Amino acid sequence: MTRRLGCAAFLLALLGTPLLLLLIVIAAQTTPRPAAPPIETVGQVSGIPARMLAAYQNAATRLPQQVPTCRGMRWPILAGIARIESNHATGHTISPGGDITPRILGPRLDGSGAGGNVTPFPDTDNGRFDGDTAYERAVGPFQFLPSTWNGAGRDANDDQITDPHNADDAALGAAVYLCGKGRDLGDRGQLKAAILQYNHSQAYVSDVLGWIDRYSQLSTGTIPIGQHATGNARTVIDAALAQEGVPYSWGGGNANGPSTGICCSPSGKSGTRIRGFDCSGLALYAYAQVGINLPRTAAAQAGAGRRIPASAGVGALKPGDLVFFAYNPTNDSTIHHVGIYLGNGKMINAPRPGTNVRTEALWDDGFAGGTRLL
Structure with a gap:
């Protein structure tokens, strides 16, 4: 039986392998790179x-x-x-x-030790930029x-x-x-x-x-924008998103959902009469829905899975990861807040007394990386 060759196959057979290599090179050179996200x-x-x-x-x-x-x-x-x-x-x-x-304006560099300096920097600009005609300021x-x-x-x-x-x-x-x-x-x-x-x-x-x-x-466009959660990560995120609008309650929240808090605040915005979540209570509840039992505090939750350091950047996070904030981002013992990463640089969290569970952009201040449990 005679087998017929398609047009492209016939041409390649006729001209030989070099053309095939040329086409591969051209295809490689014209394949578009992932575009960096817009400004x-x-x-x-x-x-x-x-x-x-x-x-x-x-x-x-x-x-x-x-x-x-x-x-x-x-x-x-x-x-x-x-x-x-x-x-x-x-x-x-x-x-x-x-x-x-x-x-x-930085502190006055008068040698008094303000701002950590001990060497005085006499004025050089007659106060034009820093408003100080005696000493310099950054x-x-x-x-x-x-x-x-x-x-x-x-x-x-x-x-x-x-x-x-x-x-x-x-x-x-x-x-x-x-x-x-x-x-x-x-x-x-x-x-x-x-x-x-x-x-x-x-x-x-x-x-x-x-x-x-x-x-x-x-x-360079290497931070994934618009990531989609699947599997258990989707379950965790959906459980947390279902609590949007629930009040913040210091010490509130457990594996079964919102609960009354354990302490108070001078403002009266958090206390034993408010039923809701604090930041770690929300994370604890969301992960309980996939059978993962988290510790109660944000600092302890940071050690519950594979740690993702802040130096790895937002691009190392995946939807469903816990994301942390600290007074000193290099010291996990100073972690004071946790959220659940949604992708696209956003998280869901219970921010502070007087607010409700909400989604928002990751905080830049005190960003301490994340933890992956899934």
Whole structure:
């Protein structure tokens, strides 16, 4: 029996294997990479105000004009610095033009020990940036000393003013300062050296690198956006979501559902008369629905499964994981809050007295990673 070849098979047989290899190479080169999430999603998931995020991105884009020999600058590097220095100017107003009010000022560096300094820094700017005509203060979202700003400051919004209290100018100035005479910030060693120059503390370097790595996951699109829970994780999440609107009650909640609390608060918003959940009570209840018995407190729950450190970032979490917050994110004994991760940078939790069980974005402040039990 004669077997007929389809058109493609006949052509390949006629021209031979090299064409097949060529087609494979072309297909590999044209396969689209996963796109990074849009700026709105990055801002929501990362906790960075959109206007500050735009300033970081703008600085990374404009840097080659300022330091052509510098390589490897990315917005997560600037975001990591600003997260430690000012928490992205959180609590301040940022105008469309990038001006930050009220101004962000560090302690007076008068040698008294305020802010940890013992060496006085006499005034260099006649109070122009810090309002102090006797001693220096660190200024702006990147906490520049006025004397340092005089060399690193740049006009990034083309208003003919170089202002450390402007998000765009400050971000570009920080990028210039980190680059020095032309570092390769894609090299981990040179990146560490740049951060150490910014602040002479190894603990500071470690903190900043942790945030850079977390933000980098977003910049490359490796944080899964819009994840879907399945199996037991779906059961846990559905059980918790069914409790939305139930009041917070300190000590409330068990494997059977909401219960009255065990203590009170001066505000009267939590006490033995309120039937509901506290944060760990909600987690305990949700996991009981799949036969997992959790300890009662958030700190103890952190040790109940496979620990996911904060340094792994949000991208390491999966729906159904417990997510924790601590006074010191590197010390589990200081954990004070727990939620249940939903995916897409969100959690369901019982936040505090006077609130109800609700869904919200993961808190940036005190994020201490998660635990996986499923």
